[in-house]
Amino acid sequence: MTPDLECADLVKQFGQTTAVDNVSFSVPPGSFFSILGPSGCGKTTIMRMIAGFLDPTSGDIRIKGGSVLDTPPNKRPVNMVFQHLALFPMMTIAENIGYGLRRQKMPRDQIGRKVDEALDRIGLPGIGGRKVDELSGGQKQRVAIARCMVLEPDVLLLDEPLGALDLKLREHMKVELKALQAAFDTTFVYITHDQSEALVMSDQIAVMNAGRFEQVGTGQDLYYRPDTPFVAGFIGEANRWKGRIERAEGSSLEMRTETGLAMRATATGTLAPGDTAEIFVRPESIRLAATAEALSAFDNQLQGTVTSILFNGAASRVLVQDSVGETLEVTLPQSGEFATLKRGDTLHIGWGAAQATCFAVAA
The missing domain is CATH 2.40.50.100 (RNA polymerase II/Efflux pump adaptor protein, barrel-sandwich hybrid domain)
Incomplete structure (x- = not known):
């Protein structure tokens, strides 16, 4: 089975600094893959290269088996959810979710159907006419994901999307995100510095340190069978x-x-x-x-x-x-x-x- 995402021998240098140092991994279709590591380890740099916002110094990025190195960001079959969700406050919920579809010149009736389907799948039916500032933090999170998912990306990239939420809501959204990933049956690539988020949600976790992957495995593998002192000390107490x-x-x-x-x-x-x-x-x-x-x-x-x-x-x-x-x-x-x-x-x-x-x- 062809992976939804492959990164092969990925390197990114900024001057004399190597932010990503020969990283390779693949993500099977429909899975939840997390990159976990401390601030400054290079995980966001990997995410930005996958999205097309940065060009790798060397290596390859393949989606559904095809290289996307020469594909501009707006043409790649990926979408991205940021920590700051960037929802448009002047638009309704339905207008926010349908924004990308309107940019694609999709007929209005099709947009309406897709938006309604997305609202159903995120568990918020019937709120399309409401404004963004009427929603809770968790509801805004789901709307941001729905806005990406209506475009049917092969891979959804999530850059620490729970970081701005309070502790109680973060705990709730960990379960919600996993359920949403299963509902849309789309490959999620998630980056975080929070080990609990990665352990709860992920099928596979890559622990990153100083530009390299220390270990890739399930949460159980990393917790009970760490390969390196860094993994043993970083995952759990x-x-x-x-x-x-x-x-x-x-x-x-x-x-x-x-x-x-x-x-x-x-x-x-x-x-x-x-x-x-x-x-x-x-x-x-x-x-x-x-x-x-x-x-x-x-x-x-x-x-x-x-x-x-x-x-x-x-x-x-x-x-x-x-x-x-x-x-x-x-x-x-x-x-x-x-x-x-x-x-x-x-x-x-x-x-x-x-x-x-x-x-x-x-x-």
């Missing part, structure tokens, strides 16, 4: 320790941390005794117990004192200071013996080597 490898047998290893703790972990890549490495452990992988005996099945055990409890509903965490003064973050069970945990309590914590991912790092 993690406890981390740096130290030197003391023993390595296949993927099983032992490390001595900089503070003197001995830890067992699972290697990612090749590691040997003497190598500098870093271990990552997710807060939800750590278990709490009142006694060390209760954690005898775990490869790693520590004793610590509760310094803070961060209540956040289902995602509450407890901060525990260990014997050498380091603070660990542990997911707090919402019921059972630890439901009444308080600051100053002493407890034992443990985790398995399989839940501790270890990477080689520069000394």
Whole structure:
């Protein structure tokens, strides 16, 4: 099956600065693909090259199998939704959605039908006569998408479209966007610095750093099986320790941390005794117990004192200071013996080597 979008060996340089450094990826038809990374990593530059607003220094961009490098932006089968939605306040909702169709000289009755169909698909039937300033932020977001989708693009590009919304609305719109993508059955390419947005909505995520893709995979792949220290630290929360490898047998290893703790972990890549490495452990992988005996099945055990409890509903965490003064973050069970945990309590914590991912790092 021909991908809806392919970028091959894409490079973009601005003078002596390389903003995009030999990036290649493909997006299957009808999928939701996100590019996730910190500000300045090059993700918006990729989006602008796909849209045709920037020319790549080298490489190719193909849509439905055909190169679009020589195709101007207004002729490419893509459309783009920006963070600032740029809806026309002097127009009605129907006029906003039908704007591109009028530019294409489509007959008025066909425009009306397409606009009505689009309003139905975004769950806002019958509001075509209203003005933009009468809508909520989430409704404006859906209208901006409908304005693009009536033009039937092969690929819809979304440049951090939820960034201007408040937290509650962003959470709601993550679900809405995924539902809209499925309703229109169109390929979405989404860029964001918000890991939660990418994890919730995407079929595939590319984690970008300093102009390159560190890893491309599903949210589960990136969270549970990161390829690099950057991905392990950028996706989700993690406890981390740096130290030197003391023993390595296949993927099983032992490390001595900089503070003197001995830890067992699972290697990612090749590691040997003497190598500098870093271990990552997710807060939800750590278990709490009142006694060390209760954690005898775990490869790693520590004793610590509760310094803070961060209540956040289902995602509450407890901060525990260990014997050498380091603070660990542990997911707090919402019921059972630890439901009444308080600051100053002493407890034992443990985790398995399989839940501790270890990477080689520069000394």
